[in-house]
């Protein structure tokens with residue numbers, strides 16, 4: 001047992017730190033720290049900066065233009081980015097579609113789509129969920145009917161994150177209505193500019209406009225946009241979901257979040273003393289910090305195994321549950337710490353408008369973030385579904 | 398022992414519930430929230446006509462209620478419908494203070510309040526005061542019968558639309574001293590006042606108010622010089638019970654929506670309410686909801702008691718409501734899934750309203766500490 005990183009790993013961490021301090025625009029980290037959302041152009045700029053260094057697609061093998069990192073290196077990179085308040089890498093092309101194409105795409109698809117992801121030519125979004133198909137994804141109804149060289153797609157996707165920015169969507173569609181639910185699904189790449197597609201924003205409870213409904217009416221999709229084999233889409237979708245769950249523990253986000261809470265609690269006064277010295281608040285903070293220390297170590301145990309080539313199993317589900325609960329607890333602490341100044345609705349905190357915040361600037365985003373991050377335990381396989389997976393794999397009843 | 402409402406309160410509850418059910422749906426509320434003032438004057442007027450405001454004042458003050466159970470009855474219904482109109486600020490905090498310590502001229506305003514004709518706000522909280530009721534650094538100095546106010550008030554609910562502000566300021570003592578605090582009735586157009594309004598999460602507006610050499614006549618003082626704190630604490634305790642009842646009503650709605658949805662929403666070919674993982678949590682929430690109801694009844698029933706007993710019960714209630722409120726809001730969102738994350742779906746408003754009540758008049762930790770301190774005394 002050795003809890004230390006190797007010399008190479010430490011050197012790599014220094015590289016990442018240096019890179020971030022040289023290249024991460026202060027305007028971006030400022031927005032992230034304040035809980036503001038980035039514009040499309042800002043996201044694209046950040047992707048381009050990372051791509052310039054060859055670090056945009058940390059989970060891609062060298063042959064496809066990735067850095068070929070192992071799980072430990074990926075973890076170090078993600079952690080340093082979070083601690084520096086770097087914008088999140090938009091996951092849909094890089095983390096989700098990329099690995100599916102590596103494994104199941106044909107040569108033409110790889111040659112066409114992969115460089116475009118790295119170069120930022122396409123903005124992808126994920127068209128899985130439907131109004132009737134959430135946790136039970138396999139019950140999806142959007143259908144694609146083959147007509148000559150095209151599929152004709154009809155139906156509706158929902159919860160499409162950042163679909164308003166996207167020019168491409170990867171979709172699960174039903175191609176065989178008569179087969180068993182999982183067996184009639186195909187994986188299609190669809191150009192969002194095709195006639196018959198309509199994107200409608202969904203406003204979330206914190207006022208943010210990050211998700212959408214996407215409607216398809218007689219949308220013509222060329223057959224060469226089918227990934228892999230027809231009716232085998234469920235296999236690819238499941239493969240993608242395992243990649244969606246990398247960095248699922250969000251240790252870096254939690255560590256950075258905890259620092260923010262402490263900063264608020266040092267500035268806020270309660271009964272004439274800094275809140276951080278208040279025993280009840282200090283106890284709440286300590287509890288979450290201890291949870292995080294343990295979870296970060298679980299995460300490293302899983303990562304270390306993965307770096308040795310052992311695919312994580314049920315541990316991913318454990319990290320998803322614990323990681324999201326801790327992040328949500330931290331959001332809860334932040335809103336508590338801000339006190340009455342958590343009340344004013346700071347639309348600028350969400351939209352990046354230029355009104356000055358009502359209270360101290362640290363207070364502006366905390367309530368919105370608290371509500372927005374309720375999503376963490378709902379998406380990416382809800383925490384109930386994860387618990388079901390954990391229980392099933394061990395109870396055997 | 399009798400836990401039933403009196404006939405009058407039952408009638409008020411019924412008529413208010415019916416009125417809000419007909420008039421106050423999600424779409425209407427969302428429009429009101431985004432309107433310029435953040436409340437509907439029309440709804441306000443109609444509620445006043447129903448007797449909603451009169452029920453919050455005693456007969457001596459021209460109303461027909463004013464007891465803890467009247468407050469709880471009204472605010473549970475307002476909470477159930479997710480009402481955002483700042484009745485609490487006008488009628489309980491400001492109105493209650495005027496009725497308790499106002500002189501005869503000032504008390505003339507109570508009639509207008511009950512009729513729904515005027516809107517008021519209590520400008521008390523300050524940037525560094527957090528939930529500390531006696532912390533006041535805004536100063537009042539009297540020169541030749543004129544009072545000069547200087548300082549800053551923060552997150553003043555309804556502060557931007559009130560016809561009159563009740564401003565707390567210190568005449569003597571240091572920042573934390575309950576002694577030395579006075580209240581003043583200040584028209585919002587008085588020179589030296591800078592009022593900036595913003596929206597609140599969960600509805601309503603608040604204002605940041607800067608007082609820069611604000612001159613007002615000595616007659617503007619509300620209540621005894623430097624001795625306003627006991628009345629302030631008393632009215633805040635009534636308003637705190639109102640917040641507990643409002644949260645209770647909102648939690649009832651959150652639970653009703655959740656239970657209905659668990660019965661309707663199907664995944665894996667059956668209602669999600671048939672999954673035991675969700676059933677047990679629903680059961681836990683229903684148990685907690687009854688706890689919330691009981692602690693609210695308890696606090697309402699002790700509002701007329703001696704100060705220490707009253708305050709201890711009020712702090713117990715606000716603490717527990719904060720705790721249960723978080724649980725019910727978070728769990729009802731979680732058990733709904735994505736739909737509950739949307740502005741358009743009714744639950745979003747209730748979840749926000751319930752959690753944000755924890756940020757008004759003291760949060761769950763503040764009231765636990767206060768409960769402990771009051772018990773040790």
Ligand SMILES: Cc1cc2nc3c(=O)[nH]c(=O)nc-3n(C[C@H](O)[C@H](O)[C@H](O)COP(=O)(O)OP(=O)(O)OC[C@H]3O[C@@H](n4cnc5c(N)ncnc54)[C@H](O)[C@@H]3O)c2cc1C
Pocket residue numbers: 125126127128129131133134135136158159160161162211375378379380381382383384385388662664665669672674675731732733734735736738
């Ligand atoms: C902000 C946000 C962004 C999203 N982005 C995307 C995106 O970009 N692309 C995309 O395709 N999807 C996206 N989603 C959708 C997300 O994946 C779904 O919300 C998720 O799968 C849950 O589905 P649902 O919301 O329909 O809830 P439901 O599946 O209806 O679940 C409702 C409740 O029932 C519980 N439940 C369901 N089944 C069981 C069971 N067997 N046992 C116990 N409990 C159960 C759930 O855990 C939940 O608590 C996003 C969602 C949100 C909120």
